[in-house]
Amino acid sequence: MEYEAVIGLEVHAQLKTRTKAFCGCLTEFGAPANTQACPVCLGFPGSLPVFNEKALEYGMRAALALHCQVQGFTKFDRKNYFYPDLPKNYQISQYGLPLASGGFLEIEIAGAKKRIGIIRAHLEEDAGKLIHEEDNSLVDYNRAGVPLLEIVSAPEIYSPDEAYEYLASLKAILKYLEVCDCDMEKGSLRCDANVSLRMPGAKELGIKAELKNMNSFKAVRDALNYELKRQKEVLESGGSMRQETRLWDESAGKTRPMRSKEEAMDYRYFPEPDLPPFVLSDEEIKTIRAGLPELPAALKQRFISQYGLNSYDAGVLTSEKPLAEFFEACLRLYPRAKAVCNWISGPLSYELNSRNAGIESLKLEPEMLVRLIKLVDEGALSNLAAKALLTEMLNSGRPADELMQEKDLAQVSDRKALDELLDKVIADNPGSVRDYNSGKANALMFLLGQAMRLSKGRANPKLIGEMLKKKL
């Protein structure tokens, strides 16, 4: 029996504010434990939370980019539960009147576009961090009170690959908006997954498991694959599912049940009395919408139609906003789109990947790459030498011309010098010359290879090809 998988994702995106949601403590990652906490985020009696205007703005930006309806009236609620990572014994969240609802995210799966609904996006504060030791747990409240946007998808994701694409698209959008760093390792993007199986065509959803503790997009995909297989086996052996929360164990490659709660959680939400509601006018919403940047999917389409790039190249160039901006900055200096694109999606992307760096963190200005490409196009530098030079440029931050002189990499197009070079090759390889003259075309490639080797890769390949044929 082939079951149908139904997946819904809950993503917590840390909004990229300097300070926390309701107080002026820093949100910086990696600070010594409990050095970014104050009476407000520690929940001392008598302290008063006041919401961070940037967090509201960033939340609205993200909601609008996800095609959600931002509500004109929104408020915070208290979600009550006891756990040591929560100093106040309640979390400030949104329940009845979330910031936004009813949007969608478009993904591309096997070349086809698919829309996945967004049920809601609401603002809330993060909890502290727990470290479990042998006999005790340690609590660090630096993260308590950091602003989050929880984005809840509709159960419209039908495979682990679709889930992966959803997360990748969401990450790209949030990064373009500059509202979230989306670093899963640092916890600035977190994802829980609800997953169940049902008979094909069934209207009702099956009983779901909630998966937690996935620390990368790949982990989300792996956990979903494992869980779907597990659920299928349970159902096929005549068992039934029970609703539960399961943790992904990365090293074991398995999900395992969390200690089951004796009773269903009852959070007893009620309006947060310390935070007055927000009334967002159409005017304000319009202003935020007008300030949204061009988003990755639209930018990719524009690169395809405006510059004649293929879908793959356009995808690489728009994968990160700074890279797309770098590309267009280069084009303003040198409008050969295809050449610039090949250099960025090829050698430069290779360098970025091997350095695990983004273009913005390297000392490469658009002028510098354009100069390098021009040197190749003008024949002053071979492709091979230019690639080596790019590595040098990224290592040192120095311009192409300077390095080319220093490393003696300039391409030799001087006919006299090449003439001498070819004479030597011919004299050294009489056998190959005879082969060529008796009709073996391969021998020419061998001779050219010898010439390139002798010139240490600097001979202009086009020129020596022409000259050698004449000589033979």
Add this chain to the structure above:
Amino acid sequence: MLSKNDVARVAHLARIDLTEDELKLFARQLESIVQFIDKLKELDVSSIRPASHTPALKNVLRPDTIKDSLSKEAVLENAPKSLKGHFLVPKVIE
């Protein structure tokens, strides 16, 4: 009718320990409060928007500017136990 069990459940959610006598007492008292609320339900409020807050305030925001946090020592002063700069609590397993 509010039962003793209802009171026990609510008390547990709020982590309040109640004696048998208190459970009985509060069940009775809460019952009269709930009855009073039920009386309010008789009113037609279909044209009135629910109020979440009583003060006539809205859109109270602060700029995203830094204020000093407490020193680590001050933060940990109220911790029953601490270790390596952290609050130390009995082991909680997820």
